[in-house]
Amino acid sequence: MSTLNYRHLHYFWVVAKEGGFARAAERLDMAVQTVSAQVRELERALGHQLLKPVGRGFALTEAGEAAFVRAEEIFRIGQGLPADVREAASHPSVRFAVGLSDGLSKLAAHALLGPVLATPNLRLLCHEGEFEQLQAELALHHLDIVLAGQPAPPNATLRLSSERLASSPVDWYGPGSLVRRTDVRHFPACLADLPVLLPTAHASMRPALDRWFEQHGLRPRVVGEFEDSALLAVFATQGLGVFPVSRLGVQNLLLLRGLRLLGRTEDLREDIYAIRSRRGLHHPLARKLIEGCRASTGAADSS
Secondary structure (H helix, E strand, O other), X not given: OOOOOHHHHHHHHHHHHHOOHXXXXXXXXXXXXXXXXXXXXXXHHHOOOOEEXXXXXXXXXXXXXXXXHHHHHXXXXXXXXXXXXXXXXHOOOEEEEEEEXXXXXXXXXXXXXXXXXXXXXXXXXXXXXXXXXXXXXXXXXXXXXXXXXXXXXXXXXXXXXXXXXEEEEEEEXXXXXXXXXXXXXXXXXXHHOOEEEEEOOOOOOHHHHHHHHHHOOOOOEEEEEEOOHHHXXXXXXXXXXXXXXXXXXXXXXXXXXXXXXXXXXXXXXXXXXXXXXXXXXXXXXXXXXXXXXXXXXXXXXXX
């Protein structure tokens, strides 16, 4: 089928809305014959009859009904276009596309994005995905920056650079129904007796957690594993278990009621890296994000 002629579709739409060719021609300030010819051209292009004679007038066929419904959508959107253009021209947005590795703590990522969230007219796009997929999107300039729990591996084709934004200690929280004073005094040994929620195995922090358990001789009773740290925290508030969280994300965590600090660790940490392409090196919000992280965390490890 040839490309749809939207002028012909508009004539058909007006005819259907006005209920006749004469009224449509008057509205369009055209001859009736011209309007009729344009509608027939649309029918030929679509390969179906859209209007059928009924008495002295016409009615929409089933194909015509379908065409009219879609035309309503098209021209309703079109009528809003001038206002959208004026809004965009008078209030230009600043686009910042961020990739979040699926193994990264989202609570910590939100904390790191803090320096850019107050940017006037910010249009923040966050994409969560697998580490390899996000690297490819970054190389294709679909993303401005990727936040991940590991640096990008050397790859001459992708030409990506990595910088460690933070190395945050991991603390343990739980609902008040589980975290008792005796548990706090006997942390971390108490983890052997409490139900534990953990990030899933693909999370960058999980191997460090497993090593930490082994070093402390702990065999935790894992009752849940989650890809999303925020979702994990929500389940914890319902009394499901205690859980680890990067200290960076604690401020957001405390928005959830009923959670209590169980214990702090300094030997268990979550590393977060910013990965950029060559073009991303010059994005003003990417620079603002990294400079803000350097100022707040002191991390400046790049590769």
